[in-house]
Structure formats: C-alpha cells, structure tokens
Amino acid sequence: MIVLKSPREIEKMHEAGKVLAECHKEIAMRIKPGITTWEIEEFVDAYLKKIGATPEQKGYRGYEYATCASINDEICHGFPRREPLKSGDIVTIDMVVNYNGALADSAWTYGVGEVSEKVSTLLDVTKESLYKGIEQVKIGNRIGDIGYAIQQFVEEKGFSVVREFIGHGIGASIHEKPDVPHFGLPHKGPRIKEGMVFTIEPMVNTGMHHMKMDQNGWTARTVDGGLSAQYEHTIAVGKDGITILTEQ
Ligand code: MF3
Ligand code: CO
Secondary structure, X not given: OOOOOOHHHHHHHHHHHHHHHHHHHHHHHHOOOOOEHHHHHHHHHHHHHHHOOEEOOOOHHHOOOOEEEEEOOEEEOOOOOOOEOOOOOEEEEEEEEEEOOEEEEEEEEEEOOOOOHHHHHHHHHHHHHHHHHHHOOOEOEXXXXXXXXXXXXXXXXXXXXXXXXOEEEOOOOOOEEEEEOXXXXXXXXXXXXXXXXXXXXXXXXOOOOOEEEOOOOOOEEEOOOXXXXXXXXXXXXEOOEEEEOOOO
C-alpha cells in the first residue's frame, strides 16, 4: 500500500530535507585526502545533535551508524571506518535525517582531492541520471518511467545501473511502497499521484552492474572491482508540481 502524505506532512519532511542538505554541504567542505569516514560519521552525529535532529539509520535493522560511507568499488552500506581517504578516491555518504518526527533521505558521492577524468565522468553521469529520473516525476506518469529514463541515459554513456538496490517510498519509516527501480520498462508500475513521497537513488558502475556482498552482511561492492557512484534525493509530489525535499 502506498501511503499518501498531506501538504502538512510534506512540509515537515521538507524541513528534515533542508537539515540533510545543509549537512551534505558541510561534508563537502570537509572531504579531502587524509580525512577518515569515521571522522565524517562523528561530524554528522554531532551536527544533527546540535540542530535537534537524529540519525534515523542508527539502529535501523541493526545498522550501527548515522551514515553509510561507501568507498570506490563499494556500492552502498559501507561502514564508516578509520582508514584515511586518498586523492583520487570516491566516497558516497548516505544518511536519513529525522527532524521533528519527519524523515528525509539523501546520498551524495564526493571525489577526494584530484580525481581522474573517468571518475569525474562517472560522477557527472550518475548525478545527471538522478535528474533524468526526477524529470519523469509528474502526475499521470508511472513509476517505471523513472527507471527507464535513468537506465537509458546511463547505458548510453557506457556505464551500468545496479539492480539490487532501488528507490523507495518514505514516511513513517525509511522504506515504504512504492519500489522505485532505476531500470526497466516505461509505462509500468504504479501511477504517480499527489501526496507520494519517495527516493530516487541510482547507483552507477563503471563496469558490470552485478554486486557481491561482504562478510559483514551489509556492504555491497561491484563484482569486477569497478567504481560505483550514487546520488539520491527525496522527492514529494504536490498538487502543482514536485519538490526535491533534499535539494542542496
Ligand atoms: N539511506 C538508505 C537508502 O537510501 C537506507 C540505508 S538503510 C541502513 O535506502 F540501514 F543502511 F541505514
Ligand atoms: Co539513502
């Protein structure tokens, strides 16, 4: 069942989204060679506490951290750790903010120091694919139109789209209906309606789309060691158009 949100609920989620967007801007200023994802985790924890927000991921299904920090070939759900980032690395920081009981979810991939041209293309294509998906979010379209637009764009650029992790409705908890795949056929899936709030979060690989799971049962990485990037926004469908709740 897809739970539709009232304008008032969407406004509260937007406030959470603004906190999250500000937090990403702060992270962007701190990412440089030598910093560890553990330091970013600690920064986020303290930042949210100061604002009166909480990290919804901590404790979610046994996940222990405020952030997911996925480096290079890690697709998602990397653990923050005490290993310094190096120039040329990429790192995806993903988090869900709870502010006054409302949630917002956003991930961003950061290049560390000087990145190669290939890496910089990967980041550009992945971010652009998110916006190609967002362009399809309009009343009357179907959820499948989003994934179709993303996959077409990404594959045309010679990259691949991860299949195992998809966007999702968000509301009372992190994951609700509808499922929002980043691949597939147009004109399929539920119709987009006023009051829907969901994430779009394409994970894009330089090599094959397949993943393997780490021993820790959380961290997914590319099967061929290729790089993986991700950009995620939480989107609300209103009467007169959409709002990107986590726009920076
Ligand atoms: N933020 C993630 C998403 O985009 C959810 C992570 S679940 C966690 O769906 F348990 F790893 F936190
Ligand atoms: Co997320």
